[in-house]
Amino acid sequence: MAKLNTIETTEMHTGGEPLRIIEKGYPEIKGNTILDKIRYLRENQDMYRKFLMWEPRGHYDMYGVLLVLPDIESADFGTIFLHNEGYGTMCGHAVIALGRYAVDKGLVKNPQTPETKINIQCPCGLVEAYVEYDGVKTENVRFQSVPSFVYATDVDVEVEGFGTVKVDVVYGGTFYAIVPAERYGLNVRKSSVDELRRAAGTTTDSLRRSYKVEHPESPDLEFIFGTIMTDGKDEFSDDPTANMCVFAEREVDRSPCGSGVTARTALQYYKGHRKIGQKRRFRGPSGAMFTTSVVKEVTYGKYKNAVVVEVSGKGHYVGSSKFTLEDDDEIGQGFILR
Numbered sequence: 001m002a003k004l005n006t007i008e009t010t011e012m013h014t015g016g017e018p019l020r021i022i023e024k025g026y027p028e029i030k031g032n033t034i035l036d037k038i039r040y041l042r043e044n045q046d047m048y049r050k051f052l053m054w055e056p057r058g059h060y061d062m063y064g065v066l067l068v069l070p071d072i073e074s075a076d077f078g079t080i081f082l083h084n085e086g087y088g089t090m091c092g093h094a095v096i097a098l099g100r101y102a103v104d105k106g107l108v109k110n111p112q113t114p115e116t117k118i119n120i121q122c123p124c125g126l127v128e129a130y131v132e133y134d135g136v137k138t139e140n141v142r143f144q145s146v147p148s149f150v151y152a153t154d155v156d157v158e159v160e161g162f163g164t165v166k167v168d169v170v171y172g173g174t175f176y177a178i179v180p181a182e183r184y185g186l187n188v189r190k191s192s193v194d195e196l197r198r199a200a201g202t203t204t205d206s207l208r209r210s211y212k213v214e215h216p217e218s219p220d221l222e223f224i225f226g227t228i229m230t231d232g233k234d235e236f237s238d239d240p241t242a243n244m245c246v247f248a249e250r251e252v253d254r255s256p257c258g259s260g261v262t263a264r265t266a267l268q269y270y271k272g273h274r275k276i277g278q279k280r281r282f283r284g285p286s287g288a289m290f291t292t293s294v295v296k297e298v299t300y301g302k303y304k305n306a307v308v309v310e311v312s313g314k315g316h317y318v319g320s321s322k323f324t325l326e327d328d329d330e331i332g333q334g335f336i337l338r
């Protein structure tokens with residue numbers, strides 16, 4: 001049986017979505033780039049992801065991050081995101097929590113008031129985070145993600161149990177299908193999490209089998225990460241709009257999903273529902289809100305009207321842990337109930 005190192009973590013959440021920040025004990029991760037490092041982890045050290053994300057230390061919907069050396073010179077640090085199925089390429093709720101963490105733990109030299117800028121290299125590229133800081137306390141974090149673009153609209157997907165459903169496919173640091181829940185006869189605020197999870201997860205599975213996405217920079221980013229169920233309220237309003245992101249292996253984001261609202265904001269802009277600078281709130285399943293705006297249009301590969309989206313929210317500390325494994329504990333290596 002594998003012997004695993006003791007791992008120390010700080011535990012946070014953003015809008016209810018957990019973030020296990022791995023601090024000590026992870027084995028050496030080889031690779032020149034973050035995407036290489038992810039490949040290395042997948043092939044050589046995946047038992048540590050299961051050890052920390054799965055039961056009995058985590059659960060089906062657990063989420064974590066490893067801080068690694070960046071390979072972009074201007075980055076303060078790099079990140080590798082962990083979830084129930086593998087490794088993500090962008091994570092807004094993590095960036096929001098990590099902004100506070102990086103200032104609080106002294107990972108950035110000379111933090112500035114009233115706001116400290118941090119460059120965080122995510123697997124999808126460089127993300128700029130701005131942390132509210134009064135010299136003592138850290139508060140809200142806003143981040144500007146990598147360029148986001150609408151990949152396709154009105155894509156027909158055969159969803160078992162629901163027939164043909166039209167979805168939009170949008171990149172917000174990772175590719176999502178975005179679809180109003182009413183197309184499944186569901187309501188994103190009122191239907192059960194199980195029903196929404198099943199409909200969204202079946203949509204993702206079907207797209208992964210039948211639909212190919214291409215990314216301007218890297219084949220490692222060419223996959224559908226999840227499906228975002230919305231309330232369909234995309235026309236601009238001061239009222240928040242609700243969505244639920246179901247990603248990886250049918251994992252449900254408790255927060256509004258940072259990369260998901262990035263993608264949804266890009267889609268709203270593309271459809272003429274948002275203007276540059278206009279702020280809108282998004283509500284996640286926990287009731288937590290993120291606020292977004294389109295910062296500017298940029299060219300990204302062949303996408304002349306890609307956009308930089310800003311997302312803001314707040315992460316909170318919930319504790320710290322030291323995880324161990326006894327020599328005779330096979331189940332304790334990690335298992336998952338679904």
Ligand SMILES: O=C(O)[C@H]1NCC[C@@H]1O
Nearest residue numbers: 090091092093257258259
């Ligand atoms: O906030 C986000 O972007 C994410 N939360 C979990 C799944 C996504 O990566």
